[in-house]
Amino acid sequence: MGDAAGHFLPGSFLVILGLWWSTRSILKYICKQQKKASSLITPKFFSRTEILEGIVIVVMALAGIIGLFSVFGKPKMLPHKEMQLVRSQHWQHVIMYLVLAMLGVTKILCFTISSLPVSLVKLMSSNAFFVEAFIIYNHPQSPILVNSFAHQLLVVSAFLAGLAAFIEFLLTKNNVVLELLRSSFAMLQGACFFQIGFVIFPKNMEHAWDLNDHINTTILATFFCAYYMLTYVIIGVNYALVSWFIKWKLSKPCPSEIQFLKNYEQQEDSEEDI
Amino acid sequence: MGDAAGHFLPGSFLVILGLWWSTRSILKYICKQQKKASSLITPKFFSRTEILEGIVIVVMALAGIIGLFSVFGKPKMLPHKEMQLVRSQHWQHVIMYLVLAMLGVTKILCFTISSLPVSLVKLMSSNAFFVEAFIIYNHPQSPILVNSFAHQLLVVSAFLAGLAAFIEFLLTKNNVVLELLRSSFAMLQGACFFQIGFVIFPKNMEHAWDLNDHINTTILATFFCAYYMLTYVIIGVNYALVSWFIKWKLSKPCPSEIQFLKNYEQQEDSEEDI
Amino acid sequence: MGDAAGHFLPGSFLVILGLWWSTRSILKYICKQQKKASSLITPKFFSRTEILEGIVIVVMALAGIIGLFSVFGKPKMLPHKEMQLVRSQHWQHVIMYLVLAMLGVTKILCFTISSLPVSLVKLMSSNAFFVEAFIIYNHPQSPILVNSFAHQLLVVSAFLAGLAAFIEFLLTKNNVVLELLRSSFAMLQGACFFQIGFVIFPKNMEHAWDLNDHINTTILATFFCAYYMLTYVIIGVNYALVSWFIKWKLSKPCPSEIQFLKNYEQQEDSEEDI
């Protein structure tokens, strides 16, 4: 991860994941409110997307691990001490991707084997974020002020995402706003990764930040809050788009489907009660 | 915000907000207990006050932002380094007011569009306080002891207000005491702003505090607790006044209204269950 | 509070309070389990003890404040700087007792005026402990190692008692084990006060502890845990005594009372549901 690309990869992954989570939560919420809408999107569809999401997460985690090893494999001429440091960092990143892969595997297992408790997925996603926060917190710390501060912001956003997922796990029944909170923290973390990519590894050295200036940490904190607010704006726009899409779809209804889907609906309700 | 007026503005805003929140919570509580009282104050009235509150918050936030830019616009002769500091602080304050404006907009949207989840408002108000606490915590820190301690107290009160709002968000059903707790923390924070205005930017330089004396931090902490207790006394007096007002109003009842309002009551109950 | 007696007074007060809380919780629990037992102890009795407790707390807090002023009134020849320190500490202790008095007043009000929410009492008792923890945390800190560590333990125990009371406040329905947890933390805090009285202000100077030795902080932490375990032993013995007492009382029943008390029982149930 020691370059810009190594931070853009997880960053874009998290932003996409956050967007996707928010979209599905909004879809679920609208389907619950408007009984008509559930004729379009069935509970089976949601459990299928969960399985698909699990597969995508596993693939992305594996891609990350392969990327790490391909970078790590290159022979570098480094003194012994620094080599050790790079190797320890390398394994930390591998662990991070592995715990993400575990989340994906848990998703696939829980939504294919019906006897497994669904709340395990929520625990696993909180675990993935907490482990990430723990690892970045225990990173070999850089002596550069802005670099370490930017990583602290990453820790904060990962911790908050984990906390939101854990609260979801404890409150057994689904709460759409809590799900949106989690997805907003995921997007926030993605934005942090991008921020680090641009600030710490600037393309254009002329406009590079002074990484030891204390004021720049203040500016980073301000950006952090601005990104957080931006995620809500994005979620709001997403909500408007999704509800408009549902309305547009419902304007040409096919009543034959409704009776057929009533069974699924009851099924879902009973699943949630468990 | 770099002067007394810049701290009095948010301070008085928060005190008024806290007072208003406590008044509405008490009104709601009394209306729930005394079914007769709900003939005076209808659920429609409460949702209208929420919208009005949203508008007031947006206006106040915009006033704050305009105030900030008008101050910032004045040409100041400062060395480059200090100019940067002032500018970074300026944007932090803008973000603070923006997140407040977002709370107002969310209030207006959630109480006009019925399909939006009402708990979003609670999440937004907790967000507003948390972002504020985060920003003040990451302020370019003053080397002056009492100044930084006073801002830490501000962080504590903002964090507690955010925490109370977040707990409210998690406990889906309304709890009057929790609402009063949140409003007491809002008032406490307002008092902290006033305290900073008076202590750090004294009008009368003769009675100015020694800002580097450690004992003064102890005195500030004592004041903080005293203010907190005072907010409960204020809420108690408020409760007595509101319940006396309701009794006085009910002494001249108009029974024709009662039947008319039963509908609203049931409506409210069903809304809360959601 | 600057002497042993000033720490023994709140210490013995907290131990008595903890014992009393645990006794009442156990009584309530047994009365709920054994329907027969509720013929002996009526719900009215419990609300009366709450009012009595409120009065006792107010009286004790006033006694503490009077004690503080009587000590403070004595003319002392101190340099200006130290006088300021003593005065700031003095007011901190006054605030601590005042917030306790507020808890007492809230108890009296909530159990006499039926329209007030009962959970306000729980919030107030958590407030009393949190304010205490906050004030001791912001005490003008002693440079003596063991002294400051002992006060940190006090902060921890006060914070935990406040947390237990706050969780009770959030979980609206009564939970006997949580009440016992709160009373055990109150006793623990009382034990800490006694510990400070004996260690920091020793009677016999020959066996005085070396207040700057790091090992003594370890020993204090060990004592802290030992006291905590002791509070559970005390509560266990208390449980055995109370259940034995109830059994002994029930061995000579007066069936005439039972029918009479059914009304109270239903009353209590409906109160708790609110």
Next chain:
Amino acid sequence: MGDAAGHFLPGSFLVILGLWWSTRSILKYICKQQKKASSLITPKFFSRTEILEGIVIVVMALAGIIGLFSVFGKPKMLPHKEMQLVRSQHWQHVIMYLVLAMLGVTKILCFTISSLPVSLVKLMSSNAFFVEAFIIYNHPQSPILVNSFAHQLLVVSAFLAGLAAFIEFLLTKNNVVLELLRSSFAMLQGACFFQIGFVIFPKNMEHAWDLNDHINTTILATFFCAYYMLTYVIIGVNYALVSWFIKWKLSKPCPSEIQFLKNYEQQEDSEEDI
């Protein structure tokens, strides 16, 4: 505990405890899902295992205390200062085992005397972990970097196990995933003890770690996360084995038992409601 064996003993104890807890939780979960399975494993069986577990915990705690005193009894020639240090550590370890013994005694009492609240056991197990975390946190700290970091990891895992147990205590109804979380933290803590035993007291001095190298703390943190993931793999394998075992057992059913066991089932349900 000042040697490898002193860390292997609690380590293996915690790993066994975690494995056992996860096995029982999985068994309970499967029995709840498959009504047929509850003909094999009766509620009485579960309460009996709890009592047995209590006895085993008491025996193990006593073994630990005896082990401590046998080591401590050996005359050592140490300077007075170091003797004091060893003695204070000794008593800390005794307290740790004592609070574990209290957990065992509480288990035995709560599952033999039916009038005692069952949630007391959960509070006690959270207490045991919290007291352990508190004591290790207040250990006389080693100046060796890796040693103190390894103990901090121990504190983190003990605190997390205590937190999981405390959340279980608050959420009165059983949640299998939360129980698995607690058992995974217990296993994690056991792994930490083993890690300390191997790293701080290496058998083979040639491969000993450099205990003052900062990179080794990073590696320890990485191992910590790896162990945490491993506990989930172990729990997953455990789940597969247990469910396979239940299926295998159910393939040769004895229908005569079923009717007989219906009574127990209802008994258990009513117990859980309390």
